[in-house]
Amino acid sequence: MxxxxxxxxxxxxxxxxxxxxxxxxxxxxxxxxxxxxxxxxxxxxxxxxxxxxxxxxxxxxxxxxxxxxxxxxxxxxxxxxxQLPLIDTAAEVVRRLARRWPLGLASSSPRRLIEVALEATALTDVFRATLSTEEVARGKPAPDAYLAVAERMGVPAGRCVAVEDSTNGVRAAAAAGMRVVAVPRRSYPLTPDAEQLAAVILTDITELTEETVPPARSPRIVEISRGRMVVDGIGEGKDFKLYPGGGRPWDWTETGTRHDPGIQPADVTELLGNGATRVVLAEGFDGQLRVDPATVRFLEERGVEVHVARTDRAVELYNSLAVREAVGALIHSTC
The missing domain is CATH 1.10.150 (DNA polymerase; domain 1)
Structure with missing residues (x-):
């Protein structure tokens, strides 16, 4: 979400x-x-x-x-x-998205030029929060500006989508934990690493619609060891349910799940309800947590791609998918 x-x-x-x-x-x-x-x-x-x-x-x-x-x-x-070099239809795109979501602005321009541009486009009141990188410690590609705008808006960074054109801008938004829509200019193409960080790459701002805005990014697993995980924006725990835009500790007793027959359909429905279109299921470090075949069928029947792996590999796969995919996961950090 x-x-x-x-x-x-x-x-x-x-x-x-x-x-x-x-x-x-x-x-x-x-x-x-x-x-x-x-x-x-x-x-x-x-x-x-x-x-x-x-x-x-x-x-x-x-x-x-x-x-x-x-x-x-x-x-x-x-x-x-x-002459203010406005991009054709950009203001219309902004107003259209503002009818669906609150909007922020994170710019490397000085405040003086931001105000000139917004006044010329009559967009000053459309943005709930605006910020110049003059107002934070570090400019892009550091995440400071995007994190500060999200904080001012009262929204977790992981539940925001950023719209960027430059390599350093894409790097900054991705480092803040946001999904990124890239609209690179032909004269300044993205570097290969920035292309990999973008969830969506558009050729023109007119292609940015409600339908092309990707779901929020699934939170990154920062640390994993036997019996302990740290999830960005959520905290520390042992087992977690993770999905686009958030997650929570995973308590097996909610559904009566045991090591055998393992993860049940009831365990994964919350992932789908939060927009996951790919799912990673961790079997534990030693592979003792099974996955009920009925769960795999349940997901596949709904067009969801399933990945089952031991915890170390599952975490690696999940983190790599979270950059660009609407991925959910059940991660078990022991056995």
Whole structure:
């Protein structure tokens, strides 16, 4: 279940990346700096403090970072005043999704430019929370901005879906535990690792609809050892039921489950009820917990792909599937 959708701004709602590149490159060149072929890709997602230091430290701009930031942001504001490069239909997409979910905004742009863009599109009141990476400790690809927006909205990060265009943005949202819809620009394609982190990749923002928003991400298993598990956003325990957007401790006595005949259909119905379309069932570290054949039939008859494995392999498989799939799991951490 998805509780909120959080948008990036640059490259998703406003086609600003070419403008940023033009302005910063012109600024670096005019001051004797050294713009590199990969500079724009490196800068995408950085906070104002981070990219201004990068221009000073790595590209050789002699002005101090504070002056660099003020100069570049001033030039960007002038560019926006002449013509704001809105992406066609992006505002319509935002308003349509706002009828279904509360929306947030996590942008690497400074607050000044965020406000200009939202006022120009009449979207200021559509977003429940907006944030610039200036307002958190680290810019993208760190997860700080996405975690902060989710907190301001009062929604667990794992129950949010992020909409991003850049490699660093996708990395940031995925690190926050969110499912990611990527809408990369042709001029700035995703790196292979970012493609693997995205649950959905669209070619155009018009393809973003209620139907293409994926279910919330299943929580990651952070630690596993005999008799102990730690699940991101849920906590510590021995056995867990996990599914898109959440999970809880798994108490076998609820359904009278025993090692033999093992996991029953009644144990997995909650996973399906929370949107799981693939299910991982852990047999324990020693393989002593069986899976009733009736459970496998129950799932397969409903079109659900089933994976049965010992706990160490089941955890590895579950975590890898959770990045892109609506996966549920029953994880047993002993025997």
């Amino acid at each position: 998805v509780d909120a959708v959080i948008f990036d701004l640059d490259g998703v709602l406003v086609d600003s990346e070419p403008v940023w590149e033009r302005v910063r490159r012109r600024y670096v060149d005019a001051r004797g700096g050294r713009w590199q072929a990969d500079t724009q890709h490196r800068l995408m997602g950085m906070s104002t403090g981070e990219w201004s230091r990068y221009l000073h430290d790595e590209l050789g701009v002699p002005e101090p970072p504070e002056r660099i930031a003020a100069d570049v942001i001033g030039e960007m504001a002038d560019e926006y005043a002449r």
